[in-house]
Every structure is written in structure tokens, then in C-alpha cells.
Amino acid sequence: MRTSDRDTLLFFLAMTAGSSDGWSYFGLGHAFVANMTGNTVLVGVAVFDKSEGIVRPLLSLVCYLAGVVAAAFLNRHVRQGSIWSRATTITMMIEAVLIAGAEVAWVALRMHGVKELFALLGCLAFAIGLQSGAMLQLKIPGAVTTYITGTWTNLISGLARLPNSKKPQEPNQKVQFAERLIVHGGILAVYILAAVLTGWVFVHQPLAAGALAAASVWTVALYAAFSKGDSSDVSNKKLS
Numbered sequence: 001m002r003t004s005d006r007d008t009l010l011f012f013l014a015m016t017a018g019s020s021d022g023w024s025y026f027g028l029g030h031a032f033v034a035n036m037t038g039n040t041v042l043v044g045v046a047v048f049d050k051s052e053g054i055v056r057p058l059l060s061l062v063c064y065l066a067g068v069v070a071a072a073f074l075n076r077h078v079r080q081g082s083i084w085s086r087a088t089t090i091t092m093m094i095e096a097v098l099i100a101g102a103e104v105a106w107v108a109l110r111m112h113g114v115k116e117l118f119a120l121l122g123c124l125a126f127a128i129g130l131q132s133g134a135m136l137q138l139k140i141p142g143a144v145t146t147y148i149t150g151t152w153t154n155l156i157s158g159l160a161r162l163p164n165s166k167k168p169q170e171p172n173q174k175v176q177f178a179e180r181l182i183v184h185g186g187i188l189a190v191y192i193l194a195a196v197l198t199g200w201v202f203v204h205q206p207l208a209a210g211a212l213a214a215a216s217v218w219t220v221a222l223y224a225a226f227s228k229g230d231s232s233d234v235s236n237k238k239l240s
Helices: 005-025 034-044 055-074 084-110 118-138 148-161 172-203 212-227 234-239
Strands: 082-084
Touching: 005 082, 005 084, 005 118, 005 172, 005 212, 034 055, 055 084, 055 118, 082 084, 082 118, 082 172, 084 118, 148 172, 172 212
Parallel strands: none
Antiparallel strands: none
């Protein structure tokens, strides 16, 4: 798999995260499954709340962290400098099964009028935690498909340094720097677009709330499965 292919897959994963966050916030009790900064704040402000406002964000946070731990274990042998690995593909396949299963369960539970969807929230958070943990092991410079605060920070910081950089760079390094900024911007745009589309789905076709997230991650899992499972970023090694 080439770096450009991997970067395209990041856009689909950002779509999965943005759609899952919209799904969980609108449909699973105003908690996030990718935005752990938001959940941490919700847990904090709910400490003195006599309602059950702390339960859902805390559950999502714990399940997300469990997913990160599982991904770290599954990807523990990923080579330094890997663009993608077989373990990453396996992790994405597990995530795809979980999110597709969550969508099926969502439809069934909604049709039966079930409103307490704690297990569904936990399953979705665990799946997104798998995604975050797998991407972290690949050490993609400044781009994480679920850590949107970090992606915003890297994009704006890079844009601020772009016109005023006095440090001499090789032409190839300048091209790679610009490409990274494009990837960051693309991830943010796709994440926001996915959230908007999910909001629209909730208004018009609420039973399909998880369809976009499931379709996106399945696209990644299947593409990766039929590509070479383990490749190294040789260009990055030469530059280091």
C-alpha cells in the first residue's frame, strides 16, 4: 500500500469517527464516542449533577480506553515506519463488524421502542477506540482520525509556519510538509461533513443513523484486506 492510498483511507476513517460522534450524541444519550475531550468535560460537570448525566459519557470514555488498549495489543508488532500493516487491517475489520452490528442492533431496538442503549454506546465507543489505537501505532505525523483537537492544532500551526519558515529544507521535504497539511485539512473537512450528514439522517431516516459510519469503515477494511498487508514508508526512513 502506498502512502497516498493510506491517506485516502484516513479520510474514510475520519468519516466513520464524525458520523459515529453525531450518532452517539443525537441518538445514544448526548455522549461522544470519538471526542473524549468532550466526554471528559461532561463527566466533570456532571459530578455535582443529581441526575444520571455522568453515566453515559463515563461509560463511553471507559469503553473507548478499552478499545485503545485492545488496539495497542493487536498492533504491538507493527514495524517502525509502516504505512499500513496486517494487524491494522485486522483491527479495522473488527471495528467494521462492531459498528455494523451496532447499526443492526440500533434498528432492532428502535423498532421495539427500547430507549436505554448503554450497551450500544459502549460497543460503538470501543470500536472507535480500536481505530484510534491502531492509527496511533502507525505514527502518522500530526493526523489522527478521532483526535480532532490535535488535527486542528497541527493544521493551523503548520499553516502559520508555512509562509515564514526560514529553516532551509530540501524540495522533497517541503512537498511532504504541504501534503501533510492537505491531509489534516481533508480529515477535518470530512469529519465535519460526516457529522452534518448524520444530523440530516437523524431528521429524515433515523433508523439509518449508523449506516454512514459502517459503510466508511467497511470500505477501509475491505480495501486494506485486498491490498498488501504490510508495507514500510521507505521515503520517511531516508529523510530521518
